[in-house]
Structure formats: structure tokens, C-alpha cells
Amino acid sequence: MLDHEVGDEHLSAVCPSCGAQTAYAPGTTSLRCGSCGAQQEIAPSEATITEHSFDEWVARHGGLSVASLAAVELECGNCGARSESTDLASTCQFCSGALVAVTKQEGLVEPEAVLPFHVDRNGARENFRTWVGSRRFAPTALKRVGSTEGLRGTYLPHWTFDAHTDTDYRGQRGDHYYVTRTRRVSDGKGGSRTETYRERRTRWRGAAGSVDRSFDDVVVVASHHLDREQLEKMGPWTLSEARPFQPEYLTGYSAVRYDVDPQAGSEEARGAMREVIRQDVERDIGGDEQRISEMDVTYSRAMFKLVLMPLWIATYLYGGKTYQVLVNANTGKVIGDRPYSALKIAAAVVAALAVIAAVVAIVMATRQ
Known part of the structure; x- marks a missing residue:
């Protein structure tokens, strides 16, 4: 025991x-x-959630692949x-x-924190029913699917990364200005008339500078067990509710080991950071438009930890096909696969075309 x-x-x-x-x-x-x-x-637990130095981990275990564990x-x-x-x-x-x-196991990063299940099995089923009932263009019969098969709770590993960044950039600032132009237009009676209008132009000039930003808890999915595109939509997670890891929270649930190592996770996190930094640079350049030709990002004080996040994984049958739905057991958010009704989509298209035809007919009648 x-x-x-x-x-x-x-x-x-x-x-x-x-x-x-x-x-x-x-x-x-x-x-x-x-x-x-x-x-x-x-x-x-008397423990506290601590983060690990990324550079120190790479120095000790950087050559260790997850597959070799x-x-x-x-x-x-x-x-x-x-x-x-x-x-x-x-x-x-x-x-x-x-x-x-x-x-x-030596080299294996142990979970530092766990975000315990907040939504229970009954709550997951109720969220699933609500999700099913709100699907647009879903077959009518889908609304009657009230239960799931194989509903199971699991903890999925996620990395969180912190870093301070300093970025030197070069680019261009574009400021809009307007000039008055003239053109000949039809007067509707077989003749023409002169019309003046304002034409927008952009004046570009060089821009260079630096920005800095600190990032805290950039979350990266650390597993390929489920569809990563769907998993990335499961957030945001309420990380403030995370607790120091204790195995008791895993009792009765499954928990998979990470197969995205810290180095791969760091690259993904830095990609997400760069998108935010790009917005910082555009604000720093100012003007009406911005062009960025170079961003030299320096990362320092890089830290990371492994957190287990809770999910309910549900499957349901419809039309002889199995569909998978994920329920965020922290927030109740539902993401999943669903069937579409070709008949409802066709009816919506026909209705839209009818509205467009009616509008065109009214416009033509008004002109006549």
C-alpha cells in the first residue's frame, strides 16, 4: 500500500x-x-513554489533528450x-x-507546482452539455447528446518561463499627411464635373532605440499527447491558484510526463515574448505606421518551472464518428471537435443571398 x-x-x-x-x-x-x-x-505543504535557472539547467542537462529518459x-x-x-x-x-x-530520475525535471482540479466530473458534464447546445450550424440531433463516453481526468504538464529582455531596434516611422487633388467625375446627366478630394500619403523617416520588458509565467504546453492547437486555446489558467506539488492531488487521475524538453519550451516561449516586444517597439517608434527592420533581443534572468494543469478529456459519438472535447478543469472552458450540418449551412447561405438580392433590387429601383 x-x-x-x-x-x-x-x-x-x-x-x-x-x-x-x-x-x-x-x-x-x-x-x-x-x-x-x-x-x-x-x-x-511547507514547501514554496520555486523556479529554476534556465541557464544552469542547460549547463547540467542540456544534452539530455526526453526520449532518452x-x-x-x-x-x-x-x-x-x-x-x-x-x-x-x-x-x-x-x-x-x-x-x-x-x-x-536524474535529469528529469520534477513538477514544482500543481493546479488542482476545481471542476468535478458532474461540472465537466454540465459544461459539455452547455457547449453542445451553443454550437452554431450543429445538427439538430446533436442538441440531444447529453452525456459523454470515457470522461477522464488528467494532469497535463506545462512549462512557465520568466525572463527580462532588453531590445535594440532599427526601423522606420511613418507619419500620414494629406494633399488636395482634383479629378473629373460623371455628373449623372451625360456630362462631367470637377471634384476635389484629399489623398493620404505617408512620410517615412528612420527610427532607432531600445525597449525593455520583464515577462512572468509565459505558459508553454509541454506535451504532444493531445492536439496542441486545442490545448493552447484552453487558457488562460488561473496560475495564482497553483499549489506546491504534492502527489495527493494526482490520486485518482492520470498525469503524463512532459515530452517537450525545457530547451524546446524556451524557444517557444521566446517566440511568444518577441511578439509582445514587437508591439513595444511599434509603440516606441510611434507615428501612424511602423516598419521594423531589426530587433536584437537580449534575454537575462531566465527562470522556468514545471506545472501540472488539470483537464477533463471527453469523447462522444455522433453519426458513427467519435469526437473529442477538452474541459479546462480549472476554469470550466470547453474546446473541442464538433460536426456541422450541411443543410443548415446551405440554408444560411441561401438566406444571405436572398437578403443581398433584395438590397440590390431596392437600390436599382431607387435609381430608376
Whole structure:
């Protein structure tokens, strides 16, 4: 049996009242028994969420690839069975108990923080029903899909990066000005008349300078297990609710290990930072338009940490096809796949064309 040691206490993954499996209860600080409902309070951690120096990590482990990392050992908190996996938490194949990693590996970044589940299973189902009911151009029958198959909770790894940036730039500032021009236009009676109008032009001049900005908690998905485009839409996460990592929060859920290493994550984070810096440079150049020819960005005080974020992964069947939906178990936000009704889309197009035809007819009649 696996006991999680917290301070001077031992918190068991098995219910002390009836011996059934417990799981973290979303929105609480307790493990709850799935059989009798008894709860065990998770003692507050004395640890603090700290960040690691990116440069120091690269110096020690920069040549280590994620693929080269071996599996870690997991132990079931119910029957005590052990297995090896690249996941951090899973379900025991023998008794359906909670499997939690009990070994560490050199070079593997351990989770520094966890954002616990806030939306429970029932809440995820309700959010799913609301999401289904709000889909435009969805088949009418989809509104009757009220439940999901295979709803499962999982923690997905994310990197957060901090850095201070100093940027030297070169570019051009464009200021608009107007000149008065004339042209001949039809008078509608077979003749013509002279019309004056203002023409906008842009005066360009060189610009150079520097800007600085500090970034805090730029989030990067650290896993390829799910569609990254959808995962990037799951935020923003309420990182202020993150807690120092304790394995109790993983009890009853799965948790995958990162497969995007810190170096790859850093490159992605710096790409996001550059987009913000570009906006800073445009504001610093000023004027009505800006052209940036060069941005030399220097990064310093780079820090990072690994945070586990909670998701409900739902699948549902419609028309013989399986669709996947993700529910942010921190905020309740829903992102997913859905079918479209070709009939409804065609009807909308026909209606739009009818409106356009009516407007054109009215305009033509008015001119006549």
C-alpha cells in the first residue's frame, strides 16, 4: 500500500473507514472515498513554489533528450502493485487503484507546482452539455447528446518561463499627411464635373532605440499527447491558484510526463515574448505606421518551472464518428471537435443571398 508522507503525517490512498480507493476531491484540499464518501484532509505543504535557472539547467542537462529518459516506477495505493511507465500517475490494471510515481530520475525535471482540479466530473458534464447546445450550424440531433463516453481526468504538464529582455531596434516611422487633388467625375446627366478630394500619403523617416520588458509565467504546453492547437486555446489558467506539488492531488487521475524538453519550451516561449516586444517597439517608434527592420533581443534572468494543469478529456459519438472535447478543469472552458450540418449551412447561405438580392433590387429601383 502506498502512503504519501506529509510532514509528520501519513495520508493513505486507501480509505481508512472502508478500505476503498480514494481520489482527490476537486475544489477541496481532501481525498474522498469513492465508496463511503469519507474524507482525509491533505496537510498544507511547507514547501514554496520555486523556479529554476534556465541557464544552469542547460549547463547540467542540456544534452539530455526526453526520449532518452527511462520509465519511472509507479506504485498502486490500493493493492501495492508496481509497474513502470513514462507517466507520473495512472490507474492500476489489477484493482483500478491509483498509481503514483515513487521513483525519481536524474535529469528529469520534477513538477514544482500543481493546479488542482476545481471542476468535478458532474461540472465537466454540465459544461459539455452547455457547449453542445451553443454550437452554431450543429445538427439538430446533436442538441440531444447529453452525456459523454470515457470522461477522464488528467494532469497535463506545462512549462512557465520568466525572463527580462532588453531590445535594440532599427526601423522606420511613418507619419500620414494629406494633399488636395482634383479629378473629373460623371455628373449623372451625360456630362462631367470637377471634384476635389484629399489623398493620404505617408512620410517615412528612420527610427532607432531600445525597449525593455520583464515577462512572468509565459505558459508553454509541454506535451504532444493531445492536439496542441486545442490545448493552447484552453487558457488562460488561473496560475495564482497553483499549489506546491504534492502527489495527493494526482490520486485518482492520470498525469503524463512532459515530452517537450525545457530547451524546446524556451524557444517557444521566446517566440511568444518577441511578439509582445514587437508591439513595444511599434509603440516606441510611434507615428501612424511602423516598419521594423531589426530587433536584437537580449534575454537575462531566465527562470522556468514545471506545472501540472488539470483537464477533463471527453469523447462522444455522433453519426458513427467519435469526437473529442477538452474541459479546462480549472476554469470550466470547453474546446473541442464538433460536426456541422450541411443543410443548415446551405440554408444560411441561401438566406444571405436572398437578403443581398433584395438590397440590390431596392437600390436599382431607387435609381430608376
